[in-house]
Amino acid sequence: MSVFSRLAARSAALGLGLGIAFGAVAPAVAATDIKMVLNWKYQGPQAWFFMAQDKGYFKDEGLNVTIDQGEGSAASVIKVASGAYDAGFGDVNALIDMAAKRPESAPVAVYMMYNTPPFVIAVKADSPIKTPKDLEGRTVGGPANDAALKLFPVFAKTAGVDAGAVKISNMAPNLREQMLLRDQVDAVFGYINTVAFSARLVGLDPDKDLRFIKYGDHGMDLYSNTIVFSRKFVQEHPEAVSGLLRAVNRALNETVADPDAAMDYVMKREPLLNREIEKERLLATLQVEMNHPEIKTIGFGDVDPERLKRTIAVGVQANELPRTPEPGEIFDNRFLPARDQRASSL
Structure with missing residues (x-):
């Protein structure tokens, strides 16, 4: 065998060895993209979303989440329904209205945030x-x-x-x-x-x-703002939905434990905000809009099916909607973190 043949053989063997070595390392899995729209302009009571993003909690779940400001809680539901966003933070009552009129395009709620009517x-x-x-x-x-x-x-x-x-x-x-x-x-x-x-x-x-x-x-003990996803996204990426909720829930728990530290992530988004006022807004939201007595038994993020039925019935009757959506059309709790990971009071 010539020297060139021996070199070629050695190179081939080395290449095979490297191939086996590198083949043993699993290729990186691409992160799932999620476009999310908030309920309003940047404010204190959005701290957990920003924290989950900046501290890498979304990334830990294999997600690449982009977050945009909103133009109203009802508008967020419409934007998700239109396909402009995969997820949103919006009003469940607007969702009920849409589900009654256009069930095929209505998003689905997966994590109840404002469980007391604001x-x-x-x-x-x-x-x-x-x-x-x-x-x-x-x-x-x-x-x-x-x-x-x-x-x-x-x-x-x-x-x-x-x-x-x-x-x-x-x-x-x-x-x-x-x-x-x-x-x-x-x-x-x-x-x-x-x-x-x-x-x-x-x-x-x-x-x-x-x-x-x-x-x-x-007489309007209604649910309010919730995280919603498009039905298409839920069907195609169920684990991504669960991952986003785990990340947000993790950040929410940290926000409750240290609201002042959580405000750092809000101020990073909008340095011109009045930090003290936004911190007070955050605390008031946690204490009033997110602290219904029912969470002591069902845990934060979930809903009481009977109360949700009443919420649906109020909207259908008063707005003369063409049909009454079933609670399961409006809220799907399959993606919630385990009960022991969700707060019993805020």
Whole structure:
């Protein structure tokens, strides 16, 4: 054998050995991409999403998650239904409405965040509006995609208000509290903590300067914001859905344990936010909107099927929806982390 033949043989053997060695290492599995839209602009009560992303919890689950700001909780559901996003943080009542009208395109809720109704109509403390009935003949304003505004027909029917006698005025979200302050509207729709803390930014003290008519005080003990996924994504990537929920749940537990540290991830997204106000908003959301007594028995993130049925029934009756979705069409708890990993109180 010539020297060239011996070299070729040695090279072939070496190449075979390297091939076996490298073949023993499994090829990297591509991360699953998830496009997610939030309920609103960057705020304190989104800290767990940012933490899960920045601390690599999504990556640990084999996910590549991009997170965009939202334009309202109802709008987030619509954006997921349209296919623009795989997942969203949106209002379950908007989901119920869509599931009744277009079940084939409606997303599905998988992790309940706001388990206590946050919907309110806010008025100035000296307003003559004392009861829901006093709204008749008045102008109530809100962003077009605001969930409380979307639910107003339901609230009006439940509270005995003639909805046709109430004038609705739409405005940009950043003008809501200013227009109330200037008496350009008589009242505004919103989430209680969104209105209260935004009011502080325009010089109002919500405890002294505002009063709130709460939907929950008038027969509307409804669920609210939830993580939703498109049905297509759920069918094609069920493990990715479970992975995202594990990552968010992990970050939520850390947020509850150390809210101040969690705020670092919010401020990283938007350094111009007022950190102290956003931290207070975060704490208020944890204590009020996310702390329904039922989680002591079912754990955070899950729903009570009977309560969800009532939520569905309220929306169907008040909005005269064409069909009544089954609870299983609205919420799927198969992807939740184990019960012992989910909080029993916040």
